[in-house]
Amino acid sequence: MKQSLFKTLAKANKLIFPSYTKRQLDLSKANSLQLAIIGWRTYVTMRALD
Secondary structure, eight states: OOHHHHHHHHHHHHHHHOOOOTTOOOOOOOOOOOHHHHHHHHHHHHHHHO
16 A cells, blocks of 8 residues: 555656756755756655555
8 A cells, every 4th residue: 555655756757846856956956856856756766665
């Protein structure tokens, strides 16, 4: 059940949040909001894959 929740969240993240990889964002120049979004997307993705 927990994994299916994170899979749903991962799909929602893909629709809601921007993809900084496609925009070729340099992490050293990212602001705190962008870093928070990257961290959240990474957390959800890792939980969905477990």
